[in-house]
Amino acid sequence: MPTKTQPAVRDEGPVPAYQRIKNHVIAQIQKGVWGEGDLIPTELMLCEQFGVSRMTAHRALRELTGAGLLVRQQGSGTYVAPIKIASTLIEIRSIAQDIRGRGHQHSCRVVSLQTVVASAEQSSRLGLRVRAKLFRSVIVHFENGTPIQLEDRVVDAARMPDYLDQDWSQLTPNEYLMHAAPAPTGYYSIEVKLPTADVAGALNVPSSEPCLVLERTTLSNGAFASHAVMWYPGSRYKLAGQIPI
Amino acid sequence: MPTKTQPAVRDEGPVPAYQRIKNHVIAQIQKGVWGEGDLIPTELMLCEQFGVSRMTAHRALRELTGAGLLVRQQGSGTYVAPIKIASTLIEIRSIAQDIRGRGHQHSCRVVSLQTVVASAEQSSRLGLRVRAKLFRSVIVHFENGTPIQLEDRVVDAARMPDYLDQDWSQLTPNEYLMHAAPAPTGYYSIEVKLPTADVAGALNVPSSEPCLVLERTTLSNGAFASHAVMWYPGSRYKLAGQIPI
DNA sequence: GAGTGGTCTAGACCACAAT
DNA sequence: TTGTGGTCTAGACCACTCC
Numbered sequence: 001m002p003t004k005t006q007p008a009v010r011d012e013g014p015v016p017a018y019q020r021i022k023n024h025v026i027a028q029i030q031k032g033v034w035g036e037g038d039l040i041p042t043e044l045m046l047c048e049q050f051g052v053s054r055m056t057a058h059r060a061l062r063e064l065t066g067a068g069l070l071v072r073q074q075g076s077g078t079y080v081a082p083i084k085i086a087s088t089l090i091e092i093r094s095i096a097q098d099i100r101g102r103g104h105q106h107s108c109r110v111v112s113l114q115t116v117v118a119s120a121e122q123s124s125r126l127g128l129r130v131r132a133k134l135f136r137s138v139i140v141h142f143e144n145g146t147p148i149q150l151e152d153r154v155v156d157a158a159r160m161p162d163y164l165d166q167d168w169s170q171l172t173p174n175e176y177l178m179h180a181a182p183a184p185t186g187y188y189s190i191e192v193k194l195p196t197a198d199v200a201g202a203l204n205v206p207s208s209e210p211c212l213v214l215e216r217t218t219l220s221n222g223a224f225a226s227h228a229v230m231w232y233p234g235s236r237y238k239l240a241g242q243i244p245i
Numbered sequence: 246m247p248t249k250t251q252p253a254v255r256d257e258g259p260v261p262a263y264q265r266i267k268n269h270v271i272a273q274i275q276k277g278v279w280g281e282g283d284l285i286p287t288e289l290m291l292c293e294q295f296g297v298s299r300m301t302a303h304r305a306l307r308e309l310t311g312a313g314l315l316v317r318q319q320g321s322g323t324y325v326a327p328i329k330i331a332s333t334l335i336e337i338r339s340i341a342q343d344i345r346g347r348g349h350q351h352s353c354r355v356v357s358l359q360t361v362v363a364s365a366e367q368s369s370r371l372g373l374r375v376r377a378k379l380f381r382s383v384i385v386h387f388e389n390g391t392p393i394q395l396e397d398r399v400v401d402a403a404r405m406p407d408y409l410d411q412d413w414s415q416l417t418p419n420e421y422l423m424h425a426a427p428a429p430t431g432y433y434s435i436e437v438k439l440p441t442a443d444v445a446g447a448l449n450v451p452s453s454e455p456c457l458v459l460e461r462t463t464l465s466n467g468a469f470a471s472h473a474v475m476w477y478p479g480s481r482y483k484l485a486g487q488i489p490i
Numbered sequence: 491g492a493g494t495g496g497t498c499t500a501g502a503c504c505a506c507a508a509t
Numbered sequence: 510t511t512g513t514g515g516t517c518t519a520g521a522c523c524a525c526t527c528c
Contacts, residue, residue, distance in 0.1 A: 017517075018517090042494065054519085055519090056517060059516095059517095062495095062496090066311075072496090073495075073525085073526080074496065075494050075527070076494065076526055077493090077495080077526095187485065188486060190483065190484040191457065191479070191483040191484070192455050192457050192479030210437050210455035211437070212435070212436065212457075234455060237436070238436040239436070240434040240435075241433060241434075262498075287513065287514085297498075297499085298498065298500060299499090300498070300500090300517095303516090304497095317513095318513085319506050319513065320513050321508075321512095321513065322507095322514080323513090323514080
C-alpha cells in the first residue's frame with residue numbers, strides 16, 4: 001500500500017493506528033474544524049471510524065491530553081483544550097492562534113526566503129546529509145501591530161519541496177509544518193541573549209534589550225524536519241506551558 | 246468519601262498500577278540505584294513484581310520514556326536515559342544531579358527558612374485554603390563555586406510537615422519533593438527579568454544583568470505541592486529539554 | 491439508567507537484537 | 510532461537526456526569 005513516488009514526506013513504514021488517530025485530531029484542530037472548548041467524538045465513535053479497539057482510541061486521546069491539546073472529563077466527554085493551557089513551548093498551536101486566542105490581531109512580515117546548503121556544522125548537528133539542501137525563512141510576527149517574535153527557520157528541502165511557495169500571510173511556518181511533519185518530537189533550549197543589530201531592528205527594540213531566545217529542532221518520524229530560532233523581546237513576552245508527565 | 250483527617254500526605258484514592266510502577270522507577274533513579282545508562286528490569290519482570298499485565302507495565306515505561314527519563318531499544322532493553330536528554334525544565338532530576346552530570350561540583354547556601362501564611366492572592370492562585378500554612382525556603386545553588394540558581398520555594402506545610410527539618414546540604418528541595426510528592430504535574434512559565442537587589446546580591450551579578458526566571462507550580466495527585474521561582478543569571482545559563490509529545 | 495472516560499487483563503502478532 | 514519492546518484486540522469493571 002505505501003507505493004508512493006518520491007513524495008514530499010518520506011514514508012517511514014506503516015503508521016500505527018493510534019498515531020493516525022492523533023494526526024486526525026491534530027488536523028481537525030489545526031484546520032479549525034474543532035475549536036477551543038468544542039466537544040470532540042467519543043472513544044467509541046473513533047473506534048468505529050478507524051476500525052480499532054477502544055484501548056487504541058483511548059491511547060491516542062490520552063496522549064493528546066497529556067500534550068495539553070485536549071481536556072477530558074469522566075462522564076462527560078473530550079474537549080479541545082482552552083488556549084491558556086496549550087503549551088507555547090511545544091507550539092502545537094501556532095503563534096498566530098496563540099495571539100488570536102488572546103483576542104488580539106496577528107500579522108507578519110517576511111524578511112527573507114532563501115535556498116541554502118547545510119554547513120558541515122549543521123549537517124552533523126541536525127543529522128543531515130553533507131551539503132543537504134535547506135529552505136530558510138525569516139519572518140517577524142506582530143501582535144496588534146507590535147513585533148513579538150522573530151522566527152528564523154530552516155527546513156529539509158527534500159521533505160518539503162513546496163516550502164518557499166507558501167503564502168505566509170495565510171499560514172505560519174509552524175502551521176505548515178503541522179501538516180508536512182505531524183506530531184513532531186525534538187529538542188529545545190531557552191536562553192537570554194542580546195539581539196544582533198538585525199534582530200533588534202526587526203523587533204523594534206533597542207539593542208540593549210535582552211531577548212528570550214527559544215531554539216527548537218523538530219523531528220518527524222525520526223528524521224529531521226525543521227530547526228527554528230525564535231527571538232522574543234524580553235520585556236514583552238513570557239513562555240508558559242504545562243509540565244509534561 | 247473524602248472523610249480523612251488531616252494527614253501529612255492527602256490520600257487521593259487508590260493509585261493506579263501504572264502510576265505505582267512509574268513511582269518505583271523514578272524512585273530507583275532518584276536514589277541512584279539505577280544510574281545513567283543502566284539496564285532496568287524488563288516489562289515481564291515488572292509484570293511479575295507488581296502483579297500486573299504487560300500492557301500496564303508497558304504503559305508505565307512508555308510514559309517515562311516520553312518524559313525523557315528512559316530510553317528503550319526494541320530487542321535489547323530499557324535503559325536510564327543519559328543526562329543530556331533529561332529535561333532541565335521538568336527537573337525530574339535535580340539541579341544538583343544536573344551539575345554533577347556535567348562533572349562539576351554542586352554546593353548550596355540556605356538564605357532563609359520560614360513559616361508563612363498564604364496570602365489571599367496565593368490561596369486563590371494555588372488552590373489553597375485561605376491563610377493556609379506554608380513553608381518557604383530560599384536557597385542559592387553553586388556550580389564549582391559560582392552561583393547558578395536562586396531558588397525561592399513554598400510548599401504546603403500540611404503535606405510536608407518535616408520540610409524545614411531537612412539538611413539541604415545533602416538533599417535539594419527538589420529531591421525532597423520527588424519523595425514527598427512524586428510524579429508531579431503542573432504549570433511553568435519562563436521570562437526575562439532584571440534581578441532585585443537581593444537576587445543580584447545572592448547570584449553575585451550586577452543588577453543590570455537580565456536573568457532567566459523560571460516559575461513552576463507543581464501538583465501531586467491533583468493537589469498543590471509546591472511553588473518555586475528560580476532565578477538564573479542570563480549570562481551563565483541555558484534551559485534545555487525534550488519536546489514532550 | 492445510559493453514556494462517558496479511567497483502568498486493566500490475557501492473550502496475540504510483529505520487528506528487532508543478541509546469541 | 511530466544512528475549513526484548515511496539516502494537517493491538519475484545520472484552521471487563523469502575524467512577525463519574527447527565528438526563
